[in-house]
Amino acid sequence: MEEPKCGKCGGEMERGFVVDNTYGGVARPQWAEGDPDYSIWMGVKMGNRERFTVRTFRCTTCGFLESYALPEAAH
Numbered sequence: 001m002e003e004p005k006c007g008k009c010g011g012e013m014e015r016g017f018v019v020d021n022t023y024g025g026v027a028r029p030q031w032a033e034g035d036p037d038y039s040i041w042m043g044v045k046m047g048n049r050e051r052f053t054v055r056t057f058r059c060t061t062c063g064f065l066e067s068y069a070l071p072e073a074a075h
Contacts, residue, residue, distance in 0.1 A: 003057060006059035009059065013058065013059055014057065018056050018067070030052060
């Protein structure tokens with residue numbers, strides 16, 4: 001995927017990721033299909049939901065963030 005132009009100001013976008021702090025570590029966020037199904041024990045039940053890692057771009061001019069959830073092959 002090519003770096004997009006900023007949808008707000010037309011500036012250059014740079015690749016990055018949003019940090020997801022987890023118990024004992026840091027992870028990259030994921031997008032999951034459907035609505036969340038909450039569990040008392042696990043937070044959200046994931047089951048066999050399709051998931052994609054989120055790729056985020058930041059505008060170097062205005063700071064606007066734009067995120068995409070693409071299959072790994074498209075990154």
